[in-house]
Amino acid sequence: MKFKAAVLRKSGLPHPYAASRPLSIETIEVPPPAAGEVIVAIKAASLCHSDLSVVNGDRAWPMPIVPGHEAAGVVAEIGPGVHSVKPGDHVALIFLTQCGECEHCIEGRPSLCARGTQANREGRLLSGGPRLKLDGQTVHHHMGLSAFAEYALVSEKSLVKIPDDLPFVEASLFGCAVMCGAGTALYSTAIRPGQSVAVFGLGGVGLSAVLGAVTAGAARIIAVDPSQGKLDLARSLGATDCIHAGGGKAAEAVRELTRGGVDHAIDASSTLDGFSSAFESTRRGGCTVTTSLTHPSQQFSFSLARIVAEARTIKGSYIGTCVPGRDIPAFIQLYRQGRMPVDKLVTRTLTLEQINEAFDELSDAEEVRQVIVF
């Protein structure tokens, strides 16, 4: 099968991307799906901060590659032995397969799936590959999906079935933003009813964390970001207080508001400063949970004695500690009941051809979620 896809040949080209054009729309070829594989017609794919890290080189991936890891679509074709989906089924794509066999999957923590992580690092599918070709040259899969394309050849284990009447634009958000944000609030942070939480960084993940904190019953939800527009959006989603992140005083402001600090801080800022402010905004005994994937060279140091004597916790959260097959259907139900209005995260829709310009918007943090519609 042949289809159009956004191909990245080289990371680290200069900003603005509208001028350097790191992504080019090319015709990609894929073989028919092998055993355990599925071809999905992509209907909506959104841009996430992690996609920017592919383009700017903060995270190293094998090149060339077709990025895109937050999407929804319709099953077009299935390979031998595929039983979980059939052509015509609507699906959300998930960026780490749940192999079901590795030690992490067996202990119920598919967000750490070892085989899926290895396949992602190598730019191939769980079932093999890489299978994408451009003029006979191998092109790598991004996180087993490569969703900035008209079609995606994926492992059956990269899919979760969704209701047929759920609009694709909203559906696309569940695989990354919603699981990473709401899951972080509900599972990685495990906010209890009545507790206080500060969320640093209000992109798709941070705003979803606000929604997760509302779902968890947090009494006080303090949103922190430099953008007034994003703070207003956070308030409309249930944040009780908003703090402008500029000037380096955000942690102090949170501590003042809460007389000593919050029970939990969630850092979704993708910056060391944001993480540091989140940490400093917690009370003694508080917990800081981060979803920030910064450049691997970035280090954070802290006083070990302070961690012990003040009984502090620092925790990383990947995919919000979610079990996609369990949590995506649950979050969709909450969305449809109006209790998790993820549609408000979508600030712009665009075509695949506008992708370089969209990366400028992402880099300037102007938009929350921009969704490519096919």
Ligand SMILES: [Zn+2]
């Ligand atoms: Zn993402």
Ligand SMILES: [Zn+2]
């Ligand atoms: Zn696994």
